[in-house]
Amino acid sequence: MALAITKVESADFVKGVIGTDDVFTDGVPEIAFVGRSNVGKSSLINSLTGRKALVKVGNKPGKTTELNFFSINNKKCYFVDLPGYGYAKATPKQRGKIEKLILWYLMYSGAQPRRVVIILDVKAGLTDFDQEMVCVLCEQGHPYTIVANKVDKLNQKELAAALKGIRAAAGGAEVFPYSTMTERNKAELFAAVVADEHVSDE
Ligand SMILES: Nc1nc2c(ncn2[C@@H]2O[C@H](COP(=O)(O)OP(=O)(O)OP(=O)(O)O)[C@@H](O)[C@H]2O)c(=O)[nH]1
Ligand SMILES: [Mg+2]
Known part of the structure; x- marks a missing residue:
């Protein structure tokens, strides 16, 4: 069933998690x-969420090491902000820890995410770990959508070429071009990712 969320009325930080926790199995999608x-x-x-500063942006890349849960509309659903992988300045040990936490979340935490949004920088395309993510999501049967973000950095021709490459590498997965700066097609993205209107499941 599609989530009955057409609009974000409230968005609140719940907690940061690094291991087993009730939040994975409390029935909130x-x-x-x-x-x-x-x-x-x-x-x-x-x-x-239409909030400028619900989540801190950009100031300390690689500093988020927890799975951060946000309650949308009083626990109609959670948004889960995962730590970023592949941070260039992180030590191999730090990187390994983050990759393990992400894989643990997707495979062993007990969470059944309604949807996993894989975000890419449209200029960088799908990296090796993004590809690994896609494989894990397929194996686990988690529905996912790829968002190619920062499209404002490319002109039309560059964008068309970049999206073609990403779509070819993504093997038929849904790829949604977006820019958090222009927010063009936000309603469509919201419908696809949050309201899940394209899903007609049991
Ligand atoms: N040009 C452009 N810049 C963007 C866009 N979205 C985010 N940024 C910038 O990219 C940088 C990183 O954004 P974040 O939202 O912090 O990225 P993140 O993936 O959460 O990063 P980590 O938490 O470190 O993994 C910031 O400087 C943002 O302002 C976009 O659509 N276009
Ligand atoms: Mg972040």
């Missing part, structure tokens, strides 16, 4: 946001 460090995960959550 989850929408998870994953992607490389700095691609705009937190900006996307701010954009979709």
Whole structure:
């Protein structure tokens, strides 16, 4: 069934989690946001919730090391902001820890996210770990949508070429071009990701 959320009325930080927790199994549907460090995960959550500063943006890349839960409309659903992977300045140990936490969340935490949003920088395309993410999501049967963010950085021709490359690499997955700066097509993205209007499940 589609989530009955057509508009965000409230958005509140609940908690940051790094291991087993009731929040994974409390029956509140989850929408998870994953992607490389700095691609705009937190900006996307701010954009979709219409809050400028619900989640801190950009000031300390690689500093988020927890799974951060936000309650939307008094626990109609959670948005889960995941730590970014592949942060260039992180040590291999820090990077390994974050990758493990993300994989643990998707495979063993007991969470059944309604949808996982994989965010990319449209200029960078799908990286190796993004591809691994796609494989894990397929294996786990978690529905996902790829958002190619920061389209404001490309002209029309560059954008068409970049999206073609991403779609080819993504093997038929839904790829949604977006910019948290212009917020063009926000209503469509909201419908696809939050209201899940394209899903006609049991
Ligand atoms: N040009 C452009 N910049 C963007 C866009 N979205 C986010 N940014 C910028 O990209 C930087 C990173 O944004 P964040 O939202 O903090 O990215 P993140 O993925 O949450 O980063 P981590 O939490 O470090 O993993 C910030 O400087 C944002 O202002 C966009 O659509 N276009
Ligand atoms: Mg962030």
